[in-house]
Amino acid sequence: MTDYRRLRVALLGAGAVGSQVAALLRQHADELADRAGARLELAGIAVRDIDAKRDVDLPRELFTTDAESLIVGSDIVIELMGGIEPARAYLLHAINSGADIVTANKALLATHGPEIFDAADQVGAEVYYEAAAAGAIPIIRPLRDSLAGDRVQRIMGIVNGTTNYILDRMDTEGAEFADVLANAQRLGYAEADPTADVEGYDAAQKAAILASLAFHTTVPLDAVHREGITSIDRSMMDAARHAGYVIKLLAVCERLVEASGESISVRVYPALVDRKHPLASVHGANNAVFVQAEAAGNLMFYGAGAGGVQTASAVLGDVVSAARRHIAGGVGVGESTLANLPIVPIGRVTTRYQITLEVDDRPGVLATVASTLSEGRVSIATVEQTVITAGNGEPGVARLVIGTHKAVEQDLSDTVERLAASGVVERVVSVLRVEGD
Ligand code: NAP
Numbered sequence: 001m002t003d004y005r006r007l008r009v010a011l012l013g014a015g016a017v018g019s020q021v022a023a024l025l026r027q028h029a030d031e032l033a034d035r036a037g038a039r040l041e042l043a044g045i046a047v048r049d050i051d052a053k054r055d056v057d058l059p060r061e062l063f064t065t066d067a068e069s070l071i072v073g074s075d076i077v078i079e080l081m082g083g084i085e086p087a088r089a090y091l092l093h094a095i096n097s098g099a100d101i102v103t104a105n106k107a108l109l110a111t112h113g114p115e116i117f118d119a120a121d122q123v124g125a126e127v128y129y130e131a132a133a134a135g136a137i138p139i140i141r142p143l144r145d146s147l148a149g150d151r152v153q154r155i156m157g158i159v160n161g162t163t164n165y166i167l168d169r170m171d172t173e174g175a176e177f178a179d180v181l182a183n184a185q186r187l188g189y190a191e192a193d194p195t196a197d198v199e200g201y202d203a204a205q206k207a208a209i210l211a212s213l214a215f216h217t218t219v220p221l222d223a224v225h226r227e228g229i230t231s232i233d234r235s236m237m238d239a240a241r242h243a244g245y246v247i248k249l250l251a252v253c254e255r256l257v258e259a260s261g262e263s264i265s266v267r268v269y270p271a272l273v274d275r276k277h278p279l280a281s282v283h284g285a286n287n288a289v290f291v292q293a294e295a296a297g298n299l300m301f302y303g304a305g306a307g308g309v310q311t312a313s314a315v316l317g318d319v320v321s322a323a324r325r326h327i328a329g330g331v332g333v334g335e336s337t338l339a340n341l342p343i344v345p346i347g348r349v350t351t352r353y354q355i356t357l358e359v360d361d362r363p364g365v366l367a368t369v370a371s372t373l374s375e376g377r378v379s380i381a382t383v384e385q386t387v388i389t390a391g392n393g394e395p396g397v398a399r400l401v402i403g404t405h406k407a408v409e410q411d412l413s414d415t416v417e418r419l420a421a422s423g424v425v426e427r428v429v430s431v432l433r434v435e436g437d
Pocket of ligand 1: 012013014015016017018046047048049050052067079080081082083085086104105106107131132134135305306307308311
């Protein structure tokens with residue numbers, strides 16, 4: 001056995017991901033030593049409750065509730081506790097104690113990323129976070145390293161497994177949102193409190209991380225426009241299917257090039273995706289990130305966006321990278337945020353829309369709708385009209401599904417407001433963006 005240098009590894013957290021990381025570190029110790037060029041010695045695991053039941057058997061003597069002491073003298077600190085505090089304080093302590101850090105904590109990076117990266121820069125340490133954006137899927141390294149010589153134009157990501165599972169079942173089984181959510185909670189695909197997933201908060205954190213990397217710009221979480229999927233119902237799914245689309249919760253990070261200069265838009269919302277688009281074939285709780293780069297063209301990264309052992313794979317990849325860097329020496333590669341592009345509000349975004357209206361079924365209504373759209377700088381691409389209730393002498397109700405050409409979001413929302421107040425529209429059923437073309 002090669003006599004490798006020993007690196008002290010501290011693990012903070014032994015939940016779904018941490019327990020698997022600990023198990024794999026021990027199980028594959030010899031192989032990992034050969035790959036890293038260093039023996040990765042698990043010095044201890046900090047948890048809240050030493051006697052809590054773990055997913056895997058680990059020696060009791062590894063556990064401690066004293067994270068602070070465990071961190072001191074460690075070469076690599078892996079943070080898998082989640083949440084903001086004390087994770088933030090422990091990571092800063094680790095960096096200032098001379099460790100490289102590995103974390104899967106999207107909530108922390110999306111809110112305190114600059115502080116953590118700056119602290120690492122100050123001391124020449126490195127921050128690894130491959131598992132923070134899409135679980136097992138390698139996307140951080142491709143954006144940070146492989147595409148560092150290219151210009152990313154757009155990222156469209158299905159980065160939340162719970163919402164993809166719910167929308168996929170609504171699409172394939174014609175089920176209602178509440179029923180699928182309850183079922184997902186029973187199966188463990190959704191948390192008892194599903195807010196972070198179904199309201200898009202989790203996807204927004206990942207969008208902030210991906211956009212920061214892709215556009216070399218710090219993207220604060222509050223600059224990410226966010227909408228969830230709770231308003232999506234079966235009739236919207238049916239209408240989408242009828243029009244050749246599927247509804248997906250997308251994280252869209254886009255470079256906008258205008259005469260006045262470049263800017264970026266980062267947004268999360270349910271959108272219509274053409275059934276022929278690669279993202280339409282992402283089923284169940286899987287994740288995928290579709291990247292469009294100037295020279296590379298279209299790239300798609302697909303796989304498990306969560307799961308203890310799957311996520312542990314990405315964490316261990318980071319641990320091996322950290323170990324290699326530790327052995328090679330030198331300062332860590334800091335985050336590249338020098339492009340510092342302005343982030344535009346959602347109103348400035350340009351995309352296509354599908355507007356579904358219930359209108360009075362009488363002559364002249366279509367003309368009124370068309371002229372209101374045209375006055376609002378929204379150009380119609382397709383219109384489909386279906387009578388849904390016959391009138392018995394009075395005007396009945398018809399459903400209009402209008403597909404638009406590209407329009408500016410602010411123009412579109414102002415126009416929809418005018419339509420709603422026009423006297424001919426009974427109800428605005430839905431307004432969905434169309435993404436992916
Ligand atoms: P988890 O199952 O809730 O486990 C959290 C662990 O951290 C537990 O072992 C807990 O100790 C420990 N912990 C929490 N607060 C602590 C504190 N104040 N002091 C010491 N230990 C503390 O979490 P997880 O699902 O493994 O997720 C870990 C991280 O990975 C999160 O940032 C999450 O966003 C990220 N992530 C998770 C997944 C996934 O599929 N689960 C996927 C991608 C990224 P006790 O066991 O004693 O309570």
